[in-house]
Amino acid sequence: xxxxxxxxxxxxxxxxxxxxxxxxxxxxxxxxxxxxxxxxxxxxxxxxxxxxxxxxxxxxxxxxxxxxxxxxxxxxxxxxxxxxxxxxxxxxxxxxxxxxxxxxxxxxxxxxxxxxxxxxxxxxxxxxxxxxxxxxxxxxxxxxxxxxxxxxxxxxxxxxxxxxxxxxxxxxxxxxxxxxxxxxxxxxxxxxxxxxxxxxxxxxxxxxxxxxxxxxxxxxxxxxxxxxxxxxxxxxxxxxxxxxxxxxxxxxxxxxxxxxxxxxxxxxxxxxxxxxxxxxxxxxxxxxxxxxxxxxxxxxxxxxxxxxxxxxxxxxxxxxxxxxx
Amino acid sequence: xxxxxxxxxxxxxxxxxxxxxxxxxxxxxxxxxxxxxxxxxxxxxxxxxxxxxxxxxxxxxxxxxxxxxxxxxxxxxxxxxxxxxxxxxxxxxxxxxxxxxxxxxxxxxxxxxxxxxxxxxxxxxxxxxxxxxxxxxxxxxxxxxxxxxxxxxxxxxxxxxxxxxxxxxxxxxxxxxxxxxxxxxxxxxxxxxxxxxxxxxxxxxxxxxxxxxxxxxxxxxxxxxxxxxxxxxxxxxxxxxxxxxxxxxxxxxxx
Numbered sequence: 001x002x003x004x005x006x007x008x009x010x011x012x013x014x015x016x017x018x019x020x021x022x023x024x025x026x027x028x029x030x031x032x033x034x035x036x037x038x039x040x041x042x043x044x045x046x047x048x049x050x051x052x053x054x055x056x057x058x059x060x061x062x063x064x065x066x067x068x069x070x071x072x073x074x075x076x077x078x079x080x081x082x083x084x085x086x087x088x089x090x091x092x093x094x095x096x097x098x099x100x101x102x103x104x105x106x107x108x109x110x111x112x113x114x115x116x117x118x119x120x121x122x123x124x125x126x127x128x129x130x131x132x133x134x135x136x137x138x139x140x141x142x143x144x145x146x147x148x149x150x151x152x153x154x155x156x157x158x159x160x161x162x163x164x165x166x167x168x169x170x171x172x173x174x175x176x177x178x179x180x181x182x183x184x185x186x187x188x189x190x191x192x193x194x195x196x197x198x199x200x201x202x203x204x205x206x207x208x209x210x211x212x213x214x215x216x217x218x219x220x221x222x223x224x225x226x227x228x229x230x231x232x233x234x235x236x237x238x239x240x241x242x243x244x245x246x247x248x249x250x251x252x253x254x255x256x257x258x259x260x261x262x263x264x265x266x267x268x269x270x271x272x273x274x275x276x277x278x279x280x281x282x283x284x285x286x287x288x289x290x291x292x293x294x295x296x297x298x299x300x301x302x303x304x305x306x307x308x309x310x311x312x313x314x315x316x317x318x319x320x321x322x323x324x325x
Numbered sequence: 326x327x328x329x330x331x332x333x334x335x336x337x338x339x340x341x342x343x344x345x346x347x348x349x350x351x352x353x354x355x356x357x358x359x360x361x362x363x364x365x366x367x368x369x370x371x372x373x374x375x376x377x378x379x380x381x382x383x384x385x386x387x388x389x390x391x392x393x394x395x396x397x398x399x400x401x402x403x404x405x406x407x408x409x410x411x412x413x414x415x416x417x418x419x420x421x422x423x424x425x426x427x428x429x430x431x432x433x434x435x436x437x438x439x440x441x442x443x444x445x446x447x448x449x450x451x452x453x454x455x456x457x458x459x460x461x462x463x464x465x466x467x468x469x470x471x472x473x474x475x476x477x478x479x480x481x482x483x484x485x486x487x488x489x490x491x492x493x494x495x496x497x498x499x500x501x502x503x504x505x506x507x508x509x510x511x512x513x514x515x516x517x518x519x520x521x522x523x524x525x526x527x528x529x530x531x532x533x534x535x536x537x538x539x540x541x542x543x544x545x546x547x548x549x550x551x552x553x554x555x556x557x558x559x560x561x562x563x564x565x566x567x568x569x570x571x572x573x574x575x576x577x578x579x580x
Binding site: 029031034035060061062063064065069072073076078079172173174176177180181192193196262264265266270 | 526530
């Protein structure tokens with residue numbers, strides 16, 4: 001009988017300990033994609049550098065092909081936090097009744113740094129945006145984040161994006177090839193493909209998104225509002241680690257190249273041509289979201305008819321936002 | 326001799342045609358066969374890649390096994406019962422032409438982004454050909470054999486297991502063979518949108534990064550996996566239904 005009682009007590013203690021551990025280790029289901037999320041790549045590949053990760057909270061990582069499916073997964077409650085673009089997140093709000101907070105920012109177009117641009121062949125007769133009339137123009141995603149500023153620039157230069165050009169979808173990875181093969185007259189380039197095309201020569205920049213507005217935010221980190229409200233401490237710990245991950249990524253470029261190479265399975269030599277250099281996107285040292293820039297982008301999307309008018313303030317949590325130390 | 330080396334010659338011919346086409350087109354996104362072959366050791370030599378392949382093959386094995394276990398009895402029942410066939414046939418006709426990968430975003434919303442949704446896509450891909458072939462195999466069983474079984478005192482279930490199943494086995498295994506190839510296809514496509522691990526990690530990341538030698542190396546690896554799995558399955562099939570080979574037919578005339 002005594003043995004039985006001891007066993008029962010031991011069993012109950014085990015259950016209690018497990019329950020406590022489960023409570024302490026809240027799992028956050030995080031969606032990610034490639035490229036340009038260096039702070040998250042650090043957390044994935046160098047978890048020991050983040051003392052809270054695995055102790056106060058856990059992460060279940062799922063890789064997605066682009067931000068739009070992650071918006072669906074957030075709206076359906078299949079993810080708690082994910083990489084988002086301002087447009088995809090707003091589409092989730094408008095079409096999917098998603099309520100979310102922007103907790104950090106990954107990359108943006110810093111003045112003087114890399115800006116997504118439309119390129120033409122060196123010998124092309126197209127010299128200005130106005131010359132695009134009647135031409136076939138490639139864009140990475142029709143209806144994607146770059147189209148708002150693109151449409152605006154075309155309109156400003158007297159080109160109707162709906163009638164005056166033939167717009168075709170050409171993914172970034174094949175855009176250079178499509179241009180050189182003559183399948184499109186102009187196409188948008190992103191890193192690392194822009195660096196590769198420039199190294200090879202024979203193409204030139206026609207215009208870039210930064211002409212529409214500076215500080216364009218490309219990707220940010222968003223979490224479902226109900227999840228943040230229910231698990232504020234776990235999300236705070238996550239934001240602290242994103243802040244710390246961004247600092248590590250910027251402070252140690254050599255290690256960051258290795259980390260990114262491990263995640264992207266791309267050779268370090270390819271990444272070295274642009275990553276964290278002047279010809280790369282900008283990264284805020286504290287991963288702080290630039291809400292005024294996001295608001296400006298939402299205004300452009302509204303102006304070009306891609307979204308109704310939205311207030312970026314709805315995405316701002318009063319306390320849980322990078323940088324958190 | 327020629328029969329033995331014919332598959333190798335076919336593969337070699339394909340690689341030569343690919344090499345020539347790539348050299349003629351001079352397109353960055355279409356590497357030569359040699360470039361793709363040279364990228365294979367790097368893919369297979371990476372520890373992460375092996376973990377990814379293991380995860381994909383595990384999901385494929387579970388999806389395939391579950392589909393076979395459920396689809397064969399269902400197909401046999403459909404083949405022997407008009408009521409069951411009338412109930413399931415319209416449902417299958419609706420599901421059959423739908424590309425299973427297209428269901429992934431919806432399934433993902435119901436079952437989450439983990440293994441379950443991917444395994445379900447594989448299950449759906451495999452189950453339809455297995456059900457269809459089991460159905461056709463069971464339908465083709467001669468009534469006389471079933472009457473004889475009934476006359477010898479076999480119950481309906483016993484007749485299904487001891488007469489219908491063996492008689493339909495060659496057709497069922499043809500369905501399983503088709504299902505195996507579809508399992509491989511759906512294994513990759515199920516990882517297209519969301520993934521935690523899997524061969525899709527290597528393939529789709531390489532595609533995003535424009536590393537076409539790796540993309541085509543993956544295509545060769547997946548193709549080779551298909552050949553190996555098919556050859557293994559064919560050996561198993563030959564053992565199980567050796568009796569149905571033409572040389573075992575009893576000659577009806579000596580003319």
